[in-house]
Amino acid sequence: MNFYLQQLVNGLAAGSIYALVAVGYSLVYSILYLVNFAHGDIYMFGTFVALALYEAGLPFALAAILACIVGGAIGLLVERIAYRPVRQANRIVPMVSALGAALVLEAAAQLIWGVQTLSFPQEIPQKIIHAGSVILGEQEIVIFIVAIGAMLLFTAALRYTKIGKATTAVCQDLEAAQLMGIRVNVVIMTVYAAGAVLGVIGGMLFSTYYDAVYIGMGILGTTKAWAAAMLGGVGNIYGAVAGGLLLGVLESLSGTVVGSGYEEAVPLVVIVAVLVLRPAGLFGRRLTERV
């Protein structure tokens, strides 16, 4: 029993990272119905930037903040170059464009930092706390708090600021919002930038947790964020949070039950299971095809 409780704790830490990445992802989907393939690679790139700045001698906090800004800027750039010109086209066109942008980011990262897996600064202490019979790593607690805190901040901004309200309006009906005088382009750019910033925070937490930065974490992140978003119901932000946490726990449990090496299978199994059993996700509203 304790063993499973331990896995649950481990899973929640990883899951909070997935949730963070999935939130930005889900929001972009709910506005433009665009499967944003570049999301994971933006967070991969941002994490590399954080590492590079840290190694250049900046204090970690400053490096992290700058990395978030760079990530947001890349988000804006990708939106401007790859998505906006094709926003009115058939919906597969921006998807292909997004994929292209993702591959460019990967190639750029490969050009600058190479293909090997790098180690990430362990700024969060790894002290171990015994809570009853369960071992809590201080790192896991901090990751969980940072991730949940960032999400709370984000949802609060969405609910209480003007741009947040405008975003909600655009989510509900882009054309109507535009007719009401909302500057849709500004909203979309903000969403991309904010999603990218959340992603970079998630990426840095991910890299701290696994002590690894590598190019493949981009596409891996996209897949996991998608699985999390699907679990919670695509386009539902709160669902994405719950889905992320659940995915983390599922992964952690399956790693011990089925055996490691097959952990990567969990997101796919989750996606297919959700599609077959409950296409709207666990908490989602009914999905209808939007063409």
Added chain:
Amino acid sequence: MIRSGTDIARTIGTLRAQRGVTPTATLVALVAIGFFPVLVPNTYWTQIATTIWLYAVLAIGVNVVVGYAGMLTLGHAAFYGFGGYVAALLMVRSGVTWIVAFLAAGVLTGILGLLLALPCLRVQSDFLGLVTIAFGSLFTVFATNWDSITGGPSGLAGIPPATLGPIQFTTNQDYYELALSLLVVVFIVVRRLERSAVGRAWSALRDDSISASTLGVPVLYYRVLAFVIGSAIAGFAGAIYAPFITVVSPAAFNLNQSLLLVEMVIVGGLGSLPGSILGAGIFFLIPQIFQSLLVYQVGIGGAVMVLVMARRPQGLLGKTAFGQSLRGGPIARYLATLRAHAANPLTGASGTPHTGAGPHFAGAASASRPVFAGTASSLDSRPLQDATSAGVGESSGMAQFSTQEDIDASA
């Protein structure tokens, strides 16, 4: 070689039109392609050319899914690999002859495609892209870790040569001809499909699936069919790859190969069979010149893809981009005529209803578009939403909004 490569693509491209090139010239070019390994007796180039033909076959399979049916498949190399492993296992472990293994590989890969696509497409075709990415990495995970069946990371070796009755395929030249034969067969089959009711159904649901379904096209059926055909084609190609290389290993079928295939199709031309061959040629021949760029092949292809989507959505040889053929397509013209009739029964009959033209109808678009400008734009990509927003627009014309300045200020 590079010149002959593009010439080959161009020559096959003209086969479709049968215009501008005399049958004699076409025949000479085909014979030249067929005898290429004899004309250029160089093992290296024969291998490159064989690989190009195999990837051209794969690209055609991807094109059926992406170009014809308008869905994204990002794990197609896994189907290629699955076909390769099935053929290899059957030949190495069970000792069946190649032709049986070849057929089994194609059929089983098609069934795998069915199992993957059905749950996904039942919900939404957008999801297919991500599901296939996940499937592709899953394939790599299983191929690497399931040692007892797949031979682990180093793969399955010692695959015997392919045999077809008394003929045994042993040299590179033999596999060149085998791969080329598969390409020709696949080309002809897909071309026949494209020009049949199936192809027209694909083009209709790709451009506007709601309109297609209202006109009686079983959208789900045709989407799944496209995916199954695309996967089966990859499976057949895999069954030639296995005895050609004599080893199947996970690294040969990873995500990069899948992405490369999509890039070939999009750059070469969506829905264009010669385009797929051209795409395969481009992506294998250009790295031969710039060897140092080989590691960035996929990334550079990605940049080209973004550019193509923004500037030339149909690719190099493609005739129609997603949603664009719709404006001049049979469905659009049919609907436009209906609306024109409804709006003005006397003068609205100028458009000809459904002329029964084939899938390429670019010419007719410009004639009907100015007349039905409003309808055309609302048919564009999100017909239902546009229709609702048009309603909002009418009512909003009467009032100015008190909230407008607030929101502007915040933005």
